[in-house]
Amino acid sequence: MKNNFFTYTKKQCSDLIKNIYSNKVVLMFLILCIFGISTTGKPLTYTVSEVFTRFSRNTFLVLALIIPVLAGLGLNFGIVVGAMAAQIAIFFVVYWKITGVSGLLLCFLISTPIAILFGYLVGVLYNKTKGSEMITGMVLAFFADGLYQFLFLFVIGGIIPISDKTLMIPPNGIGVKNTIDLTGNLKYSLDNISMLILARTILIISFIIVLANFLVNKKKEGRNSQIIKLILLPIAFGVTYIPMVNQFMGTDRLLLLDAITIACAIAIVYSLVKLISIRLVKKDKDTDINRFIAILIVAIISYALTYVPAIFEITLAVYLPVCTYATIILLCGFNRWLLSTRLGQNMRTVGQSRTVANSAGIHVNKTRIIAMCLSTLLAAWGQIIYLQNLGTFSTYGAHTMVGQYAIAALLVGGASVQMANNKQAVLGVILFHTLFVVAPLSASNLFGSSLIGEYFRVFICYGVIAVALAMHAWKSVIKPAMAKENK
Amino acid sequence: MNKHIKNIYQSIGLPRLIIFAFFILVFIMAGFYNMDVVALMSNILRRWGMYGILVLAMVPSIQCGNGPNFGVSLGIVCGLFGSLVSIELNIANAPIFADNKALGAWMSLLFAVALSSLIAWFVGMGYGVLLNRVKGSEMTVSTYVGFSVIAFMNILWVILPFQNGDIKWPIGGEGARNTISLANSFSEIMNNTGAIVIGNPETGLFIPTGLLLFFFLFCFIIYIFLKSKTGIAMSAAGANPNFAKASGINVNRTRIIGTALSTTLGAIGIITYAQSFGFLQMYNAPLMMGFSCVAAVLIGGASTTQARISHVIIGTFLFQGILVVALPVANQAMSDTDLSDIMRMIISNGIILYALTKAKGGATNEE
Numbered sequence: 001m002k003n004n005f006f007t008y009t010k011k012q013c014s015d016l017i018k019n020i021y022s023n024k025v026v027l028m029f030l031i032l033c034i035f036g037i038s039t040t041g042k043p044l045t046y047t048v049s050e051v052f053t054r055f056s057r058n059t060f061l062v063l064a065l066i067i068p069v070l071a072g073l074g075l076n077f078g079i080v081v082g083a084m085a086a087q088i089a090i091f092f093v094v095y096w097k098i099t100g101v102s103g104l105l106l107c108f109l110i111s112t113p114i115a116i117l118f119g120y121l122v123g124v125l126y127n128k129t130k131g132s133e134m135i136t137g138m139v140l141a142f143f144a145d146g147l148y149q150f151l152f153l154f155v156i157g158g159i160i161p162i163s164d165k166t167l168m169i170p171p172n173g174i175g176v177k178n179t180i181d182l183t184g185n186l187k188y189s190l191d192n193i194s195m196l197i198l199a200r201t202i203l204i205i206s207f208i209i210v211l212a213n214f215l216v217n218k219k220k221e222g223r224n225s226q227i228i229k230l231i232l233l234p235i236a237f238g239v240t241y242i243p244m245v246n247q248f249m250g251t252d253r254l255l256l257l258d259a260i261t262i263a264c265a266i267a268i269v270y271s272l273v274k275l276i277s278i279r280l281v282k283k284d285k286d287t288d289i290n291r292f293i294a295i296l297i298v299a300i301i302s303y304a305l306t307y308v309p310a311i312f313e314i315t316l317a318v319y320l321p322v323c324t325y326a327t328i329i330l331l332c333g334f335n336r337w338l339l340s341t342r343l344g345q346n347m348r349t350v351g352q353s354r355t356v357a358n359s360a361g362i363h364v365n366k367t368r369i370i371a372m373c374l375s376t377l378l379a380a381w382g383q384i385i386y387l388q389n390l391g392t393f394s395t396y397g398a399h400t401m402v403g404q405y406a407i408a409a410l411l412v413g414g415a416s417v418q419m420a421n422n423k424q425a426v427l428g429v430i431l432f433h434t435l436f437v438v439a440p441l442s443a444s445n446l447f448g449s450s451l452i453g454e455y456f457r458v459f460i461c462y463g464v465i466a467v468a469l470a471m472h473a474w475k476s477v478i479k480p481a482m483a484k485e486n487k
Numbered sequence: 488m489n490k491h492i493k494n495i496y497q498s499i500g501l502p503r504l505i506i507f508a509f510f511i512l513v514f515i516m517a518g519f520y521n522m523d524v525v526a527l528m529s530n531i532l533r534r535w536g537m538y539g540i541l542v543l544a545m546v547p548s549i550q551c552g553n554g555p556n557f558g559v560s561l562g563i564v565c566g567l568f569g570s571l572v573s574i575e576l577n578i579a580n581a582p583i584f585a586d587n588k589a590l591g592a593w594m595s596l597l598f599a600v601a602l603s604s605l606i607a608w609f610v611g612m613g614y615g616v617l618l619n620r621v622k623g624s625e626m627t628v629s630t631y632v633g634f635s636v637i638a639f640m641n642i643l644w645v646i647l648p649f650q651n652g653d654i655k656w657p658i659g660g661e662g663a664r665n666t667i668s669l670a671n672s673f674s675e676i677m678n679n680t681g682a683i684v685i686g687n688p689e690t691g692l693f694i695p696t697g698l699l700l701f702f703f704l705f706c707f708i709i710y711i712f713l714k715s716k717t718g719i720a721m722s723a724a725g726a727n728p729n730f731a732k733a734s735g736i737n738v739n740r741t742r743i744i745g746t747a748l749s750t751t752l753g754a755i756g757i758i759t760y761a762q763s764f765g766f767l768q769m770y771n772a773p774l775m776m777g778f779s780c781v782a783a784v785l786i787g788g789a790s791t792t793q794a795r796i797s798h799v800i801i802g803t804f805l806f807q808g809i810l811v812v813a814l815p816v817a818n819q820a821m822s823d824t825d826l827s828d829i830m831r832m833i834i835s836n837g838i839i840l841y842a843l844t845k846a847k848g849g850a851t852n853e854e
Contacts, residue, residue, distance in 0.1 A: 128844040135557075135626040139839045142778065146832030153829065449661050451645055459638035466631035473621030473628055 008290035023414040025464065029431045032460075036438035041445045044310070045317040047437055052256070054433040056191075056324040057389045061406045062425045063331045064378035067338065069420040071371035072351030075407045075465075077137030078122045078372070082379025083399040084148045085115035090384065090393060091156070091176065094185055095167055104189040104388060111380040119376030123369030130354070134417075134469070141403055152176045152395055180393040187391040190384075191321035195249040198323050199240055207233040254322050257315035260306055267299035324385060331378065332422040338374075347371055351418065408432060408461040417472040435460060499788070502841045506786055506834065510805055513812045520819045525686070527812055529693040533678065534807040536698035537763040538783065540705050541756030541776065542803045544749045545784040549794040550713065551745025552725030552738075553618055554846075555781040555839075558629035561614055562607045562753020563773040564640045569603025570672075570758055570767055571663070575651045579672040589676065596673035596762060603754040611750030615743030626791075630777070637774050644769050667767040674765045677701055698763060705755070706796050712748075713796075721745050726792070782806060782835030791846040809834065 020027055037047055061079065068076040089111035093103050122140065129136040153175040157168050169175045210229045239245055254262075271292040278289055306315055338344040349357040350367045357364050383402065387393050410420055412435075413428020436457050443453025496504075518524055541559065548556035573595045578584075584591030614632070621628045645662030649655060653671055654663050668674070680697030712718045721741040724731040728738045757776075761767045784794055787802020810831055817826035 125840070125844070129846070132624070132626065132843060132846065134624070135630060136840065136843050138627070138630055139778070139836050139843065142775075142832060143836035143840055146829050146836060149829045150833070154826075449645065451661055452642055455638060455641040455645065459635060459642060462631055462635035462638050466628065466635045469624065469628050469631055470617065470621055473624040 005290050005293055009294065012294065019414075025412060025468070026414040026427065026431070029412050029435065033431055033434045033438070036435055036442045039442040039445055040438045042441060045314050047434065048314050049318045050437045051430065051434050052318050052320065053389070054437070055429055056321055056328070057386050058405070058409065058433065059328045059426065059429045060331060060385050061379060061382035061402060062409050062429050063328070063335060063422065064375050064382050065406055065410050066335050066420045066422065066425060067347065067371050067378075068375045069410075069415065069418065070339070070344075070351050071347040071368055072354070072418070073126060073368060073371060074134045074417045075137075075410070076372070076375050077134060077141050077403045077407065078126075079375060079379035079382075079406060080141040080399050080403045081118045081122055081144050082115050082376035083383035083402045084144060085118050085376070086111045086380040086383035086387070087148075087393065087395070087399060088114060088151070089380075090182075090186065090387060091152075091167075091180070091395075094180055094182065094393075095162070095164065097185070099185040100189050101193060103186050104384070107186070107384050108381060111384060112377060115377045115380035116373050119373035120369060122376060123372035126372060127365045127368055137403075145400065148399070149396060176395050178395055180395060182387065182391050182393055186388050188321075189388050190327070191324050191389060192252045193323040194252045195254070195322045196240060196246065198326055199249060200237065203233055203237045203240075207237070252322060253319035255316065256318035256320060257306060257312070259320055260302065260315060264299040264303040267295055271296040271299070321389070324389065327385065332426075335422055343367070343370065404461055404465065405432075408464050411464050411468040416468065500841070500845070502838055503786060503788065506805060506809065506838070510809050510812070513809065513816050516816050516820075517812050520816065522815055522819070523690070525690065525692050527815070530811045531804070531808045532693070532699070533695050533763060534811060535804050536677075536695055536702045537760050538780070538807055539702035539756075539799065539803050540752055540759050542780045542783045542787075543702075543705055543709060543796070543799045544752035544756055545780055545789070546709060546713075546749075546794045546796065546799060547721070547745040547752070548749035549784070549789060549792065550718075550725050551721045551742045552728060552792075553625045553629070553742060553746060553749075554791045555626065555784065555789075555842075556629060556746070556749045556753070557626055557777045557781060558614065558633035558636070559749065559753040559756075559777045559780055560633035560773050561610060561636050562750035563757040563776060564636060565607035565610055565750070566599075566603045566754035566757035566761075567640075567767060567769065567773075568606065569599040569601075569754065570669075570761060571647075571649060571654060571667075572602055573599035574653055574667070574669075574672050574767075575649050577651065577671075589680070592673040592676040593680075596676055596758065599673070599758050600755055603758065604751045607751040607754035608747050611747030612743055614750060615746030618746055619739045619742055633777050634774065637771065641770050663769050665769055665772075667769065669762060669765055669767060673762050676762055677759065678763055695763070698759070701759065705752070706800065709748075709752075710796050717741070717744065778839065779806075779831070779835050782838050785838045785842045786834075789842075791842050806834070 020030075037044070040047060061083075064079055064082070065076055068074070086107070089107045092110060093107050096106075098106055122137075125140065126133045126136060156162060156176055157174040162168055162173060165173045167177055167180060169177055207230070210226060210233065214226045214230060240249060274292045275289055275296075278292075305311055339348070346357070346362045346367050347370075349360060349362055350364050354364050357367070379402075383399070386402075387398060409428040409432040410425055411428065412432040413424035413426070415421070415424040415428065439457040439460070440450045440453030443456060444450035514524075517527060541563075544559050544562060545555050548554070548559075573579075576598075578595035578598050579588075579591040581591060581594075584594065617632070618625050618629065647662070649663060654667055656662075656664055677698040678695035681700070682696055683694045685692040685694065713722060720731070720736045721744060723734070724736050724738040724741040725745070731741075732738055757773065783802040783806040784798055785802065786806050787798035787800070789795070789798040789802070810827055813830055814827035817830070
């Protein structure tokens with residue numbers, strides 16, 4: 001068994017190295033980031049905490065890009081439209097002076113139908129321009145920006161009467177101000193939700209789901225585990241009332257050290273339970289357990305690493321907004337779950353080949369529209385999360401770079417126009433935003449001019465998209481040619 | 488008869504009809520609001536010549552099969568560089584032109600044109616090689632190549648060691664200025680050469696003869712080129728690559744020529760633009776210029792696969808005309824507002840979207 005495990009580890013490591021090597025973009029950015037970090041002239045804690053903040057802000061938006069890629073729509077530059085839907089909602093929520101969590105929920109609620117409508121329209125447009133969705137998306141973003149500005153500069157205040165003039169451009173109240181301060185109403189409204197509320201909500205929801213399942217599905221199989229869940233969930237709910245737990249979970253920010261400890265503990269417990277249940281309870285000799293051993297070892301090592309002084313210092317300096325990270329994890333789960341459903345499989349088929357999908361009886365146009373609706377909706381929610389964390393809503397600028405930054409981040413993670421997954425999105429956000437943080441700092445350190453760094457990071461953003469698009473187009477030109485030659 | 492009208496309608500297309508009707512409407516409204524229509528006309532003429540060559544740059548690109556050249560910024564930065572060198576060398580104020588200022592200005596302009604055309608031609612050839620590799624998604628790639636080249640040149644504008652006082656910031660500041668005045672070099676030299684003023688010298692209709700002649704000269708050159716053997720081969724390769732290949736045309740070569748020509752025209756176009764404007768706009772100013780140019784040629788009646796010189800002339804006139812006239816009209820209609828930029832965005836991007844939905848190229852619809 002030991003031998004087995006060694007070969008497993010070896011295989012995993014060599015796969016990882018191969019992956020990195022074949023993904024030159026990731027490798028290049030890794031080197032750039034390491035170089036950048038070493039030349040910032042700022043302590044590492046600064047960079048790391050900045051990156052964590054940006055990670056919580058941006059990841060949701062990047063994850064919103066994955067579904068269209070799988071459905072063969074390429075990189076969806078149209079998520080800008082979703083961001084606009086979110087901003088319309090935010091404006092009205094701020095205007096109605098609804099604050100805190102209820103304001104946030106209202107934002108989600110209002111933006112949802114708008115975003116779905118926009119997504120539908122974008123989907124219809126993309127169906128008319130099959131094969132050139134990306135350029136359509138880019139132009140569409142600018143076109144929609146024009147309409148958006150028209151809405152915010154003339155319609156609001158000009159046609160829709162606005163009684164409270166504090167948000168409007170001073171003299172006559174036509175048009176919305178350049179920036180809207182979200183401090184005191186929506187700022188940190190998601191980040192500040194305490195773990196306690198989050199945990200209780202999740203427990204209640206899952207209890208209801210399990211109960212409904214239990215009552216509706218009267219099949220024999222799985223009955224036991226359902227009963228166990230039905231008993232365990234209220235117990236867990238009760239645990240949150242124990243004073244110590246209550247106190248710990250009452251906060252909304254989690255120290256990185258605690259987060260790592262908890263994650264490691266969960267991983268260790270999970271893998272141990274799995275190992276025991278496979279080897280000792282089920283007495284199953286055939287199931288592959290190497291994966292769980294690997295998880296166990298990685299968890300132990302990463303926990304041990306926190307005792308390294310430099311890392312220890314960082315883990316004490318970074319606080320994570322739990323709820324925001326929970327939404328990101330949920331979205332990752334959703335993306336994975338979607339692929340296992342019939343709809344997700346249909347999307348994949350459409351992405352592979354529209355002809356095949358069509359002859360298999362899949363409504364190609366409909367599937368593409370659904371993918372766009374989902375992506376636009378997620379983008380809208382992502383933009384709300386982004387803005388509530390940022391705290392200032394620049395009315396005419398907040399959405400302009402959303403598409404480009406998100407797409408660049410996804411591409412930096414090693415995704416392509418046809419393939420993207422959660423891992424690439426997460427890796428991409430980390431690398432891209434690390435570079436974003438360190439580029440101006442190290443440029444001012446090296447050249448004595450932060451301007452160069454500013455321009456450099458913009459160049460990186462555009463450049464990586466240009467290179468990725470060119471590589472994709474290049475490959476898809478070469479492939480048919482090769483196929484022809486082989487015949 | 489009915490069918491005939493329908494055919495004409497389809498070849499013009501609904502958006503163009505709307506835009507044309509809109510142009511007429513704003514013009515009537517301008518008269519209605521008692522605006523200085525003559526001044527508006529002179530402004531339209533000026534901007535017609537100002538943007539003309541930039542829009543003309545779309546024609547070789549579309550004809551050679553690359554679609555509208557969103558990456559015309561590549562040519563634009565070459566033009567900017569050429570102008571900067573011309574200012575840096577201070578050609579306009581060289582001692583030999585001491586007694587003829589206009590000649591000096593022309594010389595510095597022509598030097599800028601010659602230098603930047605030369606650079607742009609080679610850059611365009613490289614760009615053409617890239618676009619040959621990405622057949623089928625030229626528009627997407629070219630947009631981002633255009634964006635990234637602007638961002639890259641931003642770094643260079645900061646680093647390049649220009650010494651001329653017009654280019655550097657007066658005190659402190661790094662690199663070139665945001666807008667560089669051309670007052671000491673070739674500002675408005677084309678506009679003023681042979682200019683005719685009809686009516687009152689102050690308020691009459693100002694016709695920038697030199698500018699328009701320069702524009703028409705280039706239109707004529709491109710027209711001749713398109714009628715030449717190479718030009719016809721290029722158009723054939725653009726319209727149907729397989730057929731062209733079968734008739735012995737080197738498709739990749741004609742595409743490179745088209746792209747290089749387009750880039751060169753972009754370089755010359757930005758110099759024409761800058762001299763008429765009076766300033767060189769550096770950094771991010773040319774970022775979205777490509778989109779306006781594409782929109783103008785599409786408004787003139789071009790599609791993503793076919794464009795003629797007439798489309799350029801009509802399209803630029805209409806597009807710039809709307810922008811010039813609509814701004815004061817909008818200001819009269821709704822005070823304290825800036826509709827023109829929004830309108831530019833909606834019109835230009837709307838027409839591009841329309842053209843994209845009409846394009847039958849790329850992947851075919853399989854339903």
